[in-house]
Amino acid sequence: MRFAEGGADAVRVEPLAKSLGVSKGSFYWHFADRAALLAAIVDAWERRGTLEIIETVEQASEDPAERLWALFEQTFGTPSAADAFENGIRAWAGQDAHARAVAKRVDKQRLAFVASLLRDAGIPKAEAKRRADLLYCTLIGEYLQRGYGKPKLERAALRSLHRLLLTP
Amino acid sequence: MRFAEGGADAVRVEPLAKSLGVSKGSFYWHFADRAALLAAIVDAWERRGTLEIIETVEQASEDPAERLWALFEQTFGTPSAADAFENGIRAWAGQDAHARAVAKRVDKQRLAFVASLLRDAGIPKAEAKRRADLLYCTLIGEYLQRGYGKPKLERAALRSLHRLLLTP
DNA sequence: ACCTGAACACCGTTCAAGT
DNA sequence: ACCTGAACACCGTTCAAGT
Numbered sequence: 001m002r003f004a005e006g007g008a009d010a011v012r013v014e015p016l017a018k019s020l021g022v023s024k025g026s027f028y029w030h031f032a033d034r035a036a037l038l039a040a041i042v043d044a045w046e047r048r049g050t051l052e053i054i055e056t057v058e059q060a061s062e063d064p065a066e067r068l069w070a071l072f073e074q075t076f077g078t079p080s081a082a083d084a085f086e087n088g089i090r091a092w093a094g095q096d097a098h099a100r101a102v103a104k105r106v107d108k109q110r111l112a113f114v115a116s117l118l119r120d121a122g123i124p125k126a127e128a129k130r131r132a133d134l135l136y137c138t139l140i141g142e143y144l145q146r147g148y149g150k151p152k153l154e155r156a157a158l159r160s161l162h163r164l165l166l167t168p
Numbered sequence: 169m170r171f172a173e174g175g176a177d178a179v180r181v182e183p184l185a186k187s188l189g190v191s192k193g194s195f196y197w198h199f200a201d202r203a204a205l206l207a208a209i210v211d212a213w214e215r216r217g218t219l220e221i222i223e224t225v226e227q228a229s230e231d232p233a234e235r236l237w238a239l240f241e242q243t244f245g246t247p248s249a250a251d252a253f254e255n256g257i258r259a260w261a262g263q264d265a266h267a268r269a270v271a272k273r274v275d276k277q278r279l280a281f282v283a284s285l286l287r288d289a290g291i292p293k294a295e296a297k298r299r300a301d302l303l304y305c306t307l308i309g310e311y312l313q314r315g316y317g318k319p320k321l322e323r324a325a326l327r328s329l330h331r332l333l334l335t336p
Numbered sequence: 337a338c339c340t341g342a343a344c345a346c347c348g349t350t351c352a353a354g355t
Numbered sequence: 356a357c358c359t360g361a362a363c364a365c366c367g368t369t370c371a372a373g374t
Contacts, residue, residue, distance in 0.1 A: 009177045134321065144259075153298075193340060
């Protein structure tokens with residue numbers, strides 16, 4: 001999808017219509033306007049953006065520390081188009097109310113999950129929340145950097161982070 | 169500046185010319201094209217984006233741990249237009265070669281500075297580098313979230329991070 | 337040296353008209 | 356129910372012509 005490459009501005013109706021071999025007028029039968037198409041893209045992301053990862057992590061192990069590591073591998077692991085998608089959404093959330101609402105909901109769910117993981121690993125509740133926030137910032141910062149360069153955090157850095165987050 | 173609000177796409181020559189009360193044709197006397205204007209914006213950011221912070225931090229204290237805290241206050245402190253500017257640059261670096269080159273240079277300089285701060289605080293070299301990467305990811309992740317919501321990391325989270333980063 | 341105005345291309349949007 | 360084609364607005368870019 002174009003969205004994963006150039007973000008919201010790369011989603012243009014005339015080129016899209018051309019690549020589908022229809023007139024651009026036809027686009028307006030399917031969507032009210034360009035904003036509606038973008039909203040549909042954002043909505044699709046919301047559906048995929050939470051449950052998938054949580055399920056994988058919960059099936060990975062029973063041990064909280066191992067679960068945290070499984071989460072690291074799922075999210076910091078091999079770069080994919082999903083990273084670029086995240087960046088596009090967040091950049092666009094700065095300008096679009098709907099994208100903003102969706103991004104906030106997704107963030108909230110993910111943060112709650114990470115915090116519960118850390119509590120299971122024995123970190124007190126308030127500190128678990130703070131560390132979840134830290135981890136989440138680190139993750140989306142890493143994604144942002146991947147958008148214009150190589151992955152920044154290799155395995156050794158992730159192992160450090162894993163250890164630091166579980167420090168009593 | 170428009171760039172701090174909507175990023176690179178918010179920088180348009182016709183509206184700019186209109187707001188300056190000149191014809192848009194006149195714009196092309198001062199800049200080769202829109203890309204050249206954006207390049208100039210990015211270059212100005214590069215000049216401000218490194219030295220300022222480093223100087224402030226070095227004057228703040230002699231003690232490495234206090235210096236690290238001063239860095240936290242400088243960078244995670246009160247949100248400003250500079251945060252939004254960072255986001256705009258990084259988003260655009262995904263699509264523009266010049267912005268990418270500048271962003272990488274800035275990242276490199278800042279990371280070297282943070283790593284040296286951590287080494288001064290007694291963290292071994294390789295681990296200092298890893299932790300610098302972690303801190304930097306966290307910072308730009310925080311900035312990205314500020315683009316569409318309230319600051320995520322409050323003082324308590326920052327103090328946790330400060331302590332974790334200095335853990336032997 | 338700096339600006340204007342007209343021209344063209346590209347894309348978003350609308351809409352009457354077609355099947 | 357779905358599509359076309361023409362029309363209009365907005366903006367990037369060029370360029371001959373003005374001062």
